[in-house]
Amino acid sequence: MPRYKLTIEYDGTPFVGWQRQNNGPSVQAALEQALHRFCGETVMTYAAGRTDSGVHALGQVVHFDLTKDWPAETVRNALNYHLRPQPIAVLASEAVPAIFHARSSAKARRYVYRILNRHAPPTVTRNRVWHVHVPLDAGAMHEAAQALLGMHDFSTFRGSYCQAKSPVRTLDRLDAVRSGEEIRVEAQARSFLQHQVRNMVGSLRLVGEGKWTTADLAAALAARDRTKGGPTAPPDGLYLVEVLY
Amino acid sequence: MPRYKLTIEYDGTPFVGWQRQNNGPSVQAALEQALHRFCGETVMTYAAGRTDSGVHALGQVVHFDLTKDWPAETVRNALNYHLRPQPIAVLASEAVPAIFHARSSAKARRYVYRILNRHAPPTVTRNRVWHVHVPLDAGAMHEAAQALLGMHDFSTFRGSYCQAKSPVRTLDRLDAVRSGEEIRVEAQARSFLQHQVRNMVGSLRLVGEGKWTTADLAAALAARDRTKGGPTAPPDGLYLVEVLY
Numbered sequence: 001m002p003r004y005k006l007t008i009e010y011d012g013t014p015f016v017g018w019q020r021q022n023n024g025p026s027v028q029a030a031l032e033q034a035l036h037r038f039c040g041e042t043v044m045t046y047a048a049g050r051t052d053s054g055v056h057a058l059g060q061v062v063h064f065d066l067t068k069d070w071p072a073e074t075v076r077n078a079l080n081y082h083l084r085p086q087p088i089a090v091l092a093s094e095a096v097p098a099i100f101h102a103r104s105s106a107k108a109r110r111y112v113y114r115i116l117n118r119h120a121p122p123t124v125t126r127n128r129v130w131h132v133h134v135p136l137d138a139g140a141m142h143e144a145a146q147a148l149l150g151m152h153d154f155s156t157f158r159g160s161y162c163q164a165k166s167p168v169r170t171l172d173r174l175d176a177v178r179s180g181e182e183i184r185v186e187a188q189a190r191s192f193l194q195h196q197v198r199n200m201v202g203s204l205r206l207v208g209e210g211k212w213t214t215a216d217l218a219a220a221l222a223a224r225d226r227t228k229g230g231p232t233a234p235p236d237g238l239y240l241v242e243v244l245y
Numbered sequence: 246m247p248r249y250k251l252t253i254e255y256d257g258t259p260f261v262g263w264q265r266q267n268n269g270p271s272v273q274a275a276l277e278q279a280l281h282r283f284c285g286e287t288v289m290t291y292a293a294g295r296t297d298s299g300v301h302a303l304g305q306v307v308h309f310d311l312t313k314d315w316p317a318e319t320v321r322n323a324l325n326y327h328l329r330p331q332p333i334a335v336l337a338s339e340a341v342p343a344i345f346h347a348r349s350s351a352k353a354r355r356y357v358y359r360i361l362n363r364h365a366p367p368t369v370t371r372n373r374v375w376h377v378h379v380p381l382d383a384g385a386m387h388e389a390a391q392a393l394l395g396m397h398d399f400s401t402f403r404g405s406y407c408q409a410k411s412p413v414r415t416l417d418r419l420d421a422v423r424s425g426e427e428i429r430v431e432a433q434a435r436s437f438l439q440h441q442v443r444n445m446v447g448s449l450r451l452v453g454e455g456k457w458t459t460a461d462l463a464a465a466l467a468a469r470d471r472t473k474g475g476p477t478a479p480p481d482g483l484y485l486v487e488v489l490y
Contacts, residue, residue, distance in 0.1 A: 009368045009486050010368050010369075011364065011368045011371065040413070043420070048364070056369055058369070076364070076365075077364075080364075080365055080366060084366070087369070087371055088368060089365035089366050089367070089368050090365060091363070091364075091365050112461075118252065118272045119321070119322075119325075119337070120321075120334035120335060120336050121325060121329070121334050122335050123254045123255050123256045123301075123332040123333060124254065124255075124256045124303070124373060124484075126256065126332055128369060165449040189285055239369075
């Protein structure tokens, strides 16, 4: 059974998320349906990150097995054909050894969170950014973010439906950088808890507004209590950018 | 009668264009309706560029007169409120002297055309870029583009419904620059003919594919004949970025 690794991009807006669910269209179901149309097989796909409803991907990684040995480029082209008109695209396809697993082989995941920080609402970036109309101090956000780096119990930033056994994660990078009207928050870790990036960004917003100091953010982390964290940032601004193996 | 100048941004996808028409929703009609809801007046608005259906604006400039003297910030905030949920936003508003005219006072217009140059179709940038799946040589496009600079009869790149009296225009800048999978073409001139940027980009694509040389592009310009130009690039990738006064 040849195994394939795909790098895929999608607009998360119309989907209930990566994972197949009963309450609406998922990226996984769309991809598995396209695979079925391509080769007639009923295939199970596995993704590196189970993105939530409305969360986008620029570099999600997926693996699956096929019975027949297709050229990787044929798989890519056929899937892009059968995925139309859904906003999911296969950027790259390659054959990989059977020990490769999109989720468990991943060494790091990189997310970007885009905040549009201006008075006027978004137009061309609607559903692609979080619109925050009060002025944010990106420098203060970046400085405070450094207090979250390293290995910690991230219960304060953990979603209530998180299925991970442990709330301990190692955060390698959390940068906030302004570029004109936009603030981009980049987060990198081996893995994240459910809603961890969105919950960290929601707390960083409080720092950006001047409501929280770096010490307040550090205290929230130390409390290991979700009720001590800031609100959850909406999914619109979140992108799974890259998975490293 | 106080005169106001607005800088506005919009997603052109759902509109028939800037100008009010009978065949669908226009940016102009939406803005004039929002003005009516705000102050009860029936106001005529004038824009710097009559963008076509599907063309976006990041910095369109509009002027109009009101009977009452409102603070400029009130006008901006009220319009952003009444424009919802349409993808039009007022970025800035200011009171200007009555001699200011958004179209005729403009000294230069700057457009950007975005080409997504990769195999896979767009997802998060759907309706925001022109998808060209064959590899393009941006360096060759940029070099050839320089042959169009200066004052010329641009009939080769003129739309058939163009209402301008003269086909002569002075092109100040036409740059093609690649950034990853995207090629951005930046064009600046005092004014452009109808479809001029899209028609120039359609011809530059032929250069990028290696079908045309710089000499072919120069010969097309010299022919002053639309049938000698390349095809018209779609509206999706075009943005009116800035109007200079």
